[in-house]
Amino acid sequence: MSVRDPRAAAETVRVAIRKLLSGRALTALEISGQVGIPHKAVDEHLEHLQRSSAHRGERFVVEAASCLGCHYEFNDRQRLGRPSRCPKCKGERIDPPRFRIEAA
Ligand SMILES: [Zn+2]
Numbered sequence: 692m693s694v695r696d697p698r699a700a701a702e703t704v705r706v707a708i709r710k711l712l713s714g715r716a717l718t719a720l721e722i723s724g725q726v727g728i729p730h731k732a733v734d735e736h737l738e739h740l741q742r743s744s745a746h747r748g749e750r751f752v753v754e755a756a757s758c759l760g761c762h763y764e765f766n767d768r769q770r771l772g773r774p775s776r777c778p779k780c781k782g783e784r785i786d787p788p789r790f791r792i793e794a795a
Contacts, residue, residue: 704728705736709749709792712740716754716789719773737771737790750795759784 707726711717717725719733728736737751744751756765756774760782765774773787 701736701739705740708733708736709740712790712792714791716752716791718787718789719771720787722790734771740792741771744792745795748795750793752791752793754789754791756788757786758782759786 704726708722711722711725719737720730722728722737723730723733726733741751741753753771755768757763758777758780760777761780763777763779765788768774768788771788771790774785776783777785
């Protein structure tokens with residue numbers, strides 16, 4: 692398996708992210724810093740891990756983003772990225788979602 696193979700490289704990144712998220716919750720920005728990949732690339736890896744977690748006997752947990760202004764929680768959100776604006780108070784100071792992986 693060559694590291695130049697993009698599929699193998701993506702798999703290596705996902706293994707690193709899975710290790711990071713075992714036992715602690717991190718934001719996409721924290722994951723990007725620790726794994727050394729662009730912030731924008733993190734969501735796609737997280738979506739992949741979320742889809743495949745059941746096959747591995749794991750549970751992918753999303754701790755919802757919340758608004759720092761009115762404490763609104765984005766519990767119904769399907770997308771994993773950080774919301775830009777609060778639907779309730781229209782504030783833009785959002786505490787981003789955090790992700791962790793547990794054994795099911
Ligand atoms: Zn708000």
